[in-house]
Amino acid sequence: MNQFILKKGCTELLLFPHIVEFALKKSTTIQFNSLKTAATDPLRIYYIVDGKFEWIIDEQHYILYPGDLAIILPGQLLGGEKDFLDIGTVTWLHIELDQLAHTGKMVPGRWSSLSENESRTIGKILVLNHVPVLPKLKEAGVLFHQIQQELFGLEIGYTTRINQLLDELLILIARQLTRLNNSRRDFPQTFLKLEQTLRENLSHQWTVEEMAALVGLGTTAFSEKVKNYTGFSPLNYLINIRISEAIKLLKQLDVNVTKIALNVGFYSSQHFATTFKKLTGYTPREFRKKNIPNN
């Protein structure tokens, strides 16, 4: 395997403006300052082919071994522990996404065939479940190798294939992240983690797909598990949390009702009032008055 470094603008990458860098590098000697700590805008993905690498990612120390995959989100810092690239072989891709917000909203760009929903879910997983190093992910190595073969083989359909392989890489990473974050044995614990995530992002319009993906299950299995465990469908459980949080805010006088509605994830104060009244018999304003009669 010959080493190469392709950068945006070079002939090979003309058809792939979203690929900022694609490289395979063998280091046989240490070159000082070859990997200084820096943050970049593209999403960076590194796969270790051989050797042992000591990196600082997002201010945490990691040792990477062959088969490990590192994912550095836009804006996160990456550097060698001693500012240089250790001896060994590593391959990487820097991909420019149209958007990957800190809220998890991801828009990959026109090249990707991921649906809007899938992109959003993968983005959420990348941001919320983020673990920078996925150990022993040989499948990722295979994908890197295939992308390389397509890019240098130039056989018919290679542009489509490469973009598909990039999608595949994103899907593989998302799935692996959810597996790593969930034991798949302890549902109560997994569900508690999900609940915390939901509470931290309560104003987001969660879909069942997104919630299921975060715990690494398909939507049918997820809905069934949640129903069994909590007694509610996932969306009803979410309403349950929204109303509980709303009640707490209603009992504090300084927040207005419309703001509460939006904060806890209702579309509008009307939507909030209807749901609230159906469950409690009170409108939010009546409820507030009843509970804090002095004001």
Added chain:
Amino acid sequence: MDCIITIDLGTGAVRVSAFDLKGNVIGFIRASFPTFHTKPDYSEQDPEQIFITMLYVLKNFLNEKIHPKKYKVLSICFSAAMHSVMTTDKNGVPLGNAIVWSDNRAKKESQDLKNSAFGKILYEATGTPIHPMSPINKITWMKNHDKERFRQSKKFLSIKSYIIQQLTGEYIIDYSLASATGLLNIHTLEWETDALRHAGITADKLPGLVPVFYSTAKLRKEYQASLGLPNKVKIIAGSSDGCLATLGGGIWGEGKATVTIEDSGAVRVMGKKVLKDEKQRFFNYLLTEGNYVSGGPTNNGGVVFEWFAKQFGDFKRAFDLEDSMENLINDASKVEVGSAGLIFLPYLQGERAPIWNANAKGVYFGLNIKHERQHFVRATIEGILYAIYSIGKTLEEHRTINSLCVNGRFVAYPFWSQMIADIFNKPVNTKNNSDSVAVGAFLLSATENGIYKNLDQAAKTVELPETYTPKKIHHAVYKKHYAIFERLSVKLFDEFEAIANLQQKKE
């Protein structure tokens, strides 16, 4: 047709059941809510979330199972997990989360009280073992460590009191649940003045004491409307889950004990007198005046077997714990009684009765080169049940026990019930698919509604059709192993403390 509804506010879930007036179950629904562990010793729940979960699931239940069949709801009776503490401010708004029974933050307050001369007097007066679980220690902790919250708190409530207040506007607590707070004198049925003084509160900061049959509180009209219930539906104060499980467990009268195994577990007896134990090993809770539920709790019931299954079980399908546990039990059933000399101390969460040692840990003892995976499985179950037996055995120093009634989630496994019979060497009676807390709450409600003359009569209607007879040969083997188990559980006292100190430093 008339029906009776019971609501159990358990440790992690609300359980709503409906019964016809003969005691047949019409319907059941369960909804869970989370317990938050923001620090290692903390276990908290959000009272607003519990309230909404209860309201939501009750509404769904009424709309799906009760209203379409034109049942008329006579009453709703509450039961709840013991020992929770939450506080509200001058407007009745909760100040933070509720602290639940498993919370251990009041370790030091508890230790200090237990070691004092006053502690012994308090235990005898209130019937509640002095332990971090006890509300008296939790309130004292708040006084010492959460001063601002303590100062702003106008009411100190149990979760159940808050839920009933939200529904009816009344601040009440039944004598039964109050008898598990460490603040109620179980002989005079009044708040114990010295206990209140110790905790730094006055009686006006506590909900009003009412009998378990108290039923004059009225559902607020908004909830009548949203739930579709008539104005005259009675809200019955009810009791605690422990006392109701005992009432519903069918052990009214002499010579019987219940064994309950849920996440935690307990062995309980009922009687007209309290158990006076020099070593303060037992609780004495009130069911009704002159009827005491006494016994000992373990921290390490089903939760330990679930831990084992999660770590070492096979998961063919993601998160299918039930399947994994069934397979393990199947493996265990093929191993000889006594697990070929492998003994397990199940104290993964420290232990309450009878050793009352918060530092206690899990131990596999007697391991040799011939032991295989399945020996561990069986030894784990045997160890959990030896711990239960150790409570029963100490209870027998005070009471004669001729037979056992087993209830809780693990009744579903005959293997467990048979093993309990063999280890105790006593016949075991059970009823599968029966929630004895709900049955207890039904019996109490039915008595309040005049269907039974009194609880004695009500309790006698409990039927436990399944019987497990002890096998003498098995008991002989268990007995020899148990003798070692019992010695180990106290012999390792110093080592438990040393390792607990090491583990604490890492947290």
